[in-house]
Amino acid sequence: DFPLPAPNPFSESFPRDKFVGLFPGFLYMHRNPETIFPSHVKLILLSQSDFALPGLPGRPSQGAPKKYDFTFSGSDQDVAQDCVGWSSFAKNWTFAKQALEVMCGELRMTGVLVATKNKQGTKACSIPASCNGLITQTTFLNQDEFFSYVKQSRFLFLPQVHDASPRVITQALALDVPLLMNRNLIGGWKYLTASTGEFFNDASDIKESAQRLLAKAASGEYSPRRYVDDNAGDHIAG
Known part of the structure; x- marks a missing residue:
């Protein structure tokens, strides 16, 4: 939400x-910057997620057979508190669990919940019982391990709202994986087009959107890698 105060109860207000x-110019990520910044502030719609993408510039990395329907990146979840804390709020974990009731219980989707286990692999954040046998929970992963799961997934799931243009969005697109994104996401909304996924x-x-995404992905209607080739990466954003 910066430069506005965050609603995250674990953040300083x-x-x-x-x-x-405070500054003559700002790199912003919001949909309606004119409602936030004074008129004298010069603005550029630019985020860190526009840069440093896997395989750019150059050929796309080799794809992988699809083993999962989706991957969710929890960053570094507060596992000891059953995913209650700063990171969990930013990732909208409470809603993510509601969505899992639909994705597992009704759609029988398989998925990967990254960083929802502690680093020792001994404790995991609770998930709906309907996800038993369908969902893989991992510890915090290094980037290559995370990319491997994303490439094996049909889409990246983004339930968050108060998250600053998550880099995993453009990383997934660079790996040619489309997005299922919360329309209310503060930063990162600009990457969602008809060719990159569904809101x-x-x-x-969410059920209707997920079903539509899987159907369109199966028929080859998305071109996420082409989008980042044309719109992001150091060679364009920089």
């Missing part, structure tokens, strides 16, 4: 106007 006019609004339409 500050006055709404503390940073918005959902909330629990009321």
Whole structure:
């Protein structure tokens, strides 16, 4: 949410106007910057996620057979607190579990929940019982391990709202994997097009959106890698 104060209860709060006019220019990620910044501030829609993407520039990395329907990146979840904490709020874990009830219980999807086990691999964040046998939970992974799971998935699942343009979005696109994205995501919304994936609004339409994504992916209607070739990476964004 920066430069606005974050609603994350595990973040330090500050006055709404503390940073918005402090600098002559801002690299922003928001949909409606004119409602946030004073008119004298120069603005560029640019995020870290526009840069340093796997395999760019150059040939796409070799794909992999699809073993899972989706991968979810939990970053470094607060496993000891059953995924209650700063990172878990940022990843919208509470809603993610609601979505899993649909994705596992109704659609029988398989998936990978990255960083939802502690680093010792001895404790995992709780997930719906309907996901038993369908979901793989991992510890925090290095980047190559994470990319391997993404490449084996039909889409990347992004339930979060208050997350600053997650780099995993463009990383997945660079690996030619489409997105199932929360329409309310503060940063990263700009990467979702008709060729890169599907939005959902909330629990009321996630089933329909997921089914539409899988059907279109199966018929080859997405071209995520082509999107980043044309719009992102150091050779373009830099």
